[in-house]
Amino acid sequence: MKGIFMKSVLIASTLALSLLSASAFAHDEHALPLLISFNAPLAAAEESTAAPEIKSADAAAVSSGEVRKIDKEAGKITVKHGPLANLGMPPMTMVFRVSDPALLDQVKQGDKIDFVAEKANGALTITKIQAAE
Template sequence: MKRLIPLFAALSLSVAPAFADAHFVKGKVKKLDAEGGKVTLIHEELTSLDMPAMTMVFVLADPAMAGMLSEGAELEFAADRVNGKLTVTELR
């Protein structure tokens, strides 16, 4: 048992970063509506939302996110359903 504890500790350290990034997907800004707080993204599959790759409109969780975006820009983002609306919750 004593030999397994260091093994489990090493495994948890080596896979933790992969899980931290698992909810981010790649996308490209097709259209930006900064005033409306919305963005149209061409995105990869969103496994967390059980959604295939497609182009769709998302609400921005924080209107300030619009300042980080421009049409044609490639990005990584996380999305979730917030109050029934598909919402970009994080950008990088």
């Protein structure tokens, strides 16, 4: 019983430390250029396949993902995405707001997408989106 408790404490401590270090890294102004430079080949590949409106966005801000759910009434979309380099976030599935509800008409559930997400008014918001080619 004591062994299980100790393992639980170790796992919880490791998780807490990981989250704190990721948060600290995300807020480090000097870390973002490093993160962008490490992802430069990936960003260049994404940019070459993106449509013109996405190409014109900062290449480091373009991310790829898959639409899991669309809630037009709430103006939200659930996306399983890769790393969000411009926001310092790892791959995960999460809900985003959209800057313009009309963006939700451009994609459907199950679509592979290219998108740009930004923090706007304290919420993660997709400002550009399109089905991937």
